[in-house]
Amino acid sequence: MKDYIELNSMQIDAIKEISNIGAGNAATSLSVMLNRKIDMTVPQAKIAPFSEIVDFVGGADKEIVGGFLRVEGEMPMGILFILPKEQVMFFMEILFSKHGPVSPDWNEMYESAFKEIVNILAGSYLNAMSMITKAVLNPTVPAMAIDMAGAILGEALQQIGEVSDYALVIENVFIEEKQEITGHFFLLPEPGTLEVLMKSLGVL
Amino acid sequence: MDREPIKVGMAEMQTAANPDRLITIGLGSCVGVCLWDPIIKIGGMVHVMLPDSTQSKAVHNKAKYADTGIVLLLNEMINIGAKKGRIIAKIAGGAQMFNFSQKNELLRIGDRNVEAVKKSLGEQGVRITAEDTGGTYGRTIVFYTVDAQLLIRAVNQNLRII
Numbered sequence: 001m002k003d004y005i006e007l008n009s010m011q012i013d014a015i016k017e018i019s020n021i022g023a024g025n026a027a028t029s030l031s032v033m034l035n036r037k038i039d040m041t042v043p044q045a046k047i048a049p050f051s052e053i054v055d056f057v058g059g060a061d062k063e064i065v066g067g068f069l070r071v072e073g074e075m076p077m078g079i080l081f082i083l084p085k086e087q088v089m090f091f092m093e094i095l096f097s098k099h100g101p102v103s104p105d106w107n108e109m110y111e112s113a114f115k116e117i118v119n120i121l122a123g124s125y126l127n128a129m130s131m132i133t134k135a136v137l138n139p140t141v142p143a144m145a146i147d148m149a150g151a152i153l154g155e156a157l158q159q160i161g162e163v164s165d166y167a168l169v170i171e172n173v174f175i176e177e178k179q180e181i182t183g184h185f186f187l188l189p190e191p192g193t194l195e196v197l198m199k200s201l202g203v204l
Numbered sequence: 205m206d207r208e209p210i211k212v213g214m215a216e217m218q219t220a221a222n223p224d225r226l227i228t229i230g231l232g233s234c235v236g237v238c239l240w241d242p243i244i245k246i247g248g249m250v251h252v253m254l255p256d257s258t259q260s261k262a263v264h265n266k267a268k269y270a271d272t273g274i275v276l277l278l279n280e281m282i283n284i285g286a287k288k289g290r291i292i293a294k295i296a297g298g299a300q301m302f303n304f305s306q307k308n309e310l311l312r313i314g315d316r317n318v319e320a321v322k323k324s325l326g327e328q329g330v331r332i333t334a335e336d337t338g339g340t341y342g343r344t345i346v347f348y349t350v351d352a353q354l355l356i357r358a359v360n361q362n363l364r365i366i
Contacts, residue, residue, distance in 0.1 A: 050253070051213030060230035061344055063359060068302050143302035147359055150230015151342025154214055155301040158233060158253055158313050165215065165265045 007168070007194070012045050014201045015170065015194075018132055019043040022125035023172040023185065029124040030174065033117070034094050038181075041173040047166055050157055056171060057082060057184055060150030067118030068156050069142040071126065074135040075196050078188040079122045080156045085146060087181055091117065111144060118142040121185065133200040153186075160188055168194070209346055212236075215268035217250040217277050219284060226347040231297035233314035235270070235321050235337070236345045238294045239277055239330065240352040241286035247349035250277045254313070255320030270320035278328055293330045294354045294366060295321055296345050298337040314338070334366040 007015075023040050031038040046056070054060040063085040071077045083091075089102075092110050096102045119142055126137045145152050157167055170187040189197065209227035212218045214234065220226050222245035228236045231251070239248045250273040254260070257269035266272035282288060298318035318337045325332060336343070336356050346355040356364045 050215050054214070054230065066301075145301045145303075145340075147232070147301060148230035148342035148344065150214070151232030151299065151301055152230075154230065154232040154234050154253065155313070157214070165268065 007047065011198055011203050012047075014203045015168070015197065016043050016045045018129060018197070018201065019045065019170045019172065019187065021132070022128040022187075025124035025128045026121040026172070026185070027174060029120045030117070033120060034091070034176075036094065037177045039175045039177070041175065044169075044171040046169050046171065048169065049166055053157065053167060053169060054150050054153050056169065057149045057153070058084070060148060060153075062149045063147065064149045064152060065114060065144065065146045066152040066156075067115060067142045067144045068152075069118065069122055070140045070159065071122075071137050072140065073138040075129075075133065075137060075193040076190045077193050078156050078159045078186075079118075079125070079139070080153070080186040080188065081118045081121055081183060082149070082152065082186070083181070083183045087183075088114065090176075090179060090181060106146065115142045115144055118144070125185070125187070129197075133197060135196060135200070156186070156188060160190055164191060212249045212251050214251055215253045215265055217248070217267040217273060217280070219246060219248040219277070219280055220349050221246050221284075222349045224349055226349070227345070229344045231343045231345060232299055232301045233297070233317060235295055235297040235314075235317045236343075236347075237270075237274060237277070237321055237325075238296075238345075238347040238352075238354055239281060239286075239291050240294075240347075240349065241281065241290050242292070242352070243287070243290055244285050245349055246281055246284060246286045247347055247352065248277045248281045249347055250274065252317055252321060255316045270317060271324050274321065274324045274328060274330075278330070288329070291330055292352065293325050293332045294334045294347070294352065295325075295332060296336045296343055296354060296356055296366075299339045299341055299343070301340065301342065303340065336364065336366050
């Protein structure tokens, strides 16, 4: 396989299925952490040129909070979880309100909490993936940034930019029962990783 | 009323003539390279994503790399009337958005992009008259072909013009 653009619809469906299981796990973990019911939408798997990917999250200048980690091992890939900046405080209020009033100013404690959310989401997602593929997956510690969507996505896409002009983006939207939280979870597999994935799903 | 600025997306390239403006929204570790011919007031912008095309297995899009992107933009500008000896450059971007805990040279792609852009401009004999690079924040840049002013906007910062 040379490029994402050569994937057929059956292969994309298989990726969506694995993503569905991963995101289901992730939503459950998030529910436990926040003690709230968290649902998710059916995942979208899209192959798009780099210049169009920022449109999925509301444009290149939208302010977002992003957590990024790399997965090393047999299936190298990048994982990016992003939330609109105005929604991230919703999580912080749930997590910290039992200890008194929650400061609206971003601080190191929030940063750690956000990274932990990304860790839990990615961990449950990757568990599903390694169960199915039997591959060894080693995630790095997440890094985070609060800035324009274009700048954050750009850096995540650079990791796969050496081999492609397109990215396969798997997008999951998480929804909290009272308030809609549109967290986007991007799985950015390197092309070699796709082959491993396809083989283990029996669609290559 | 001014016309809308011409958008340059990730790993894309555009040229424009006075009075048009070129814009790139949300530059992170990528570098926006702006070229300008002061006599005929033609400008060009390329959104460089990676430093070196020779590291890549298959180069489909030359605008993505510092080395090939700058040459491509120069040639395009010369095709529409610019003279190489007159062209100047302004560059912005090359930040590091994520602060990784492990120190891996390969992850410092912003710095590597800036270095590669400077090297490539040097090889082509194009002088850099202004730059706004590095840092840990994203930039939106607008390039005016009328006078080569480069306007830089970042989150929670004052507007800058270089």
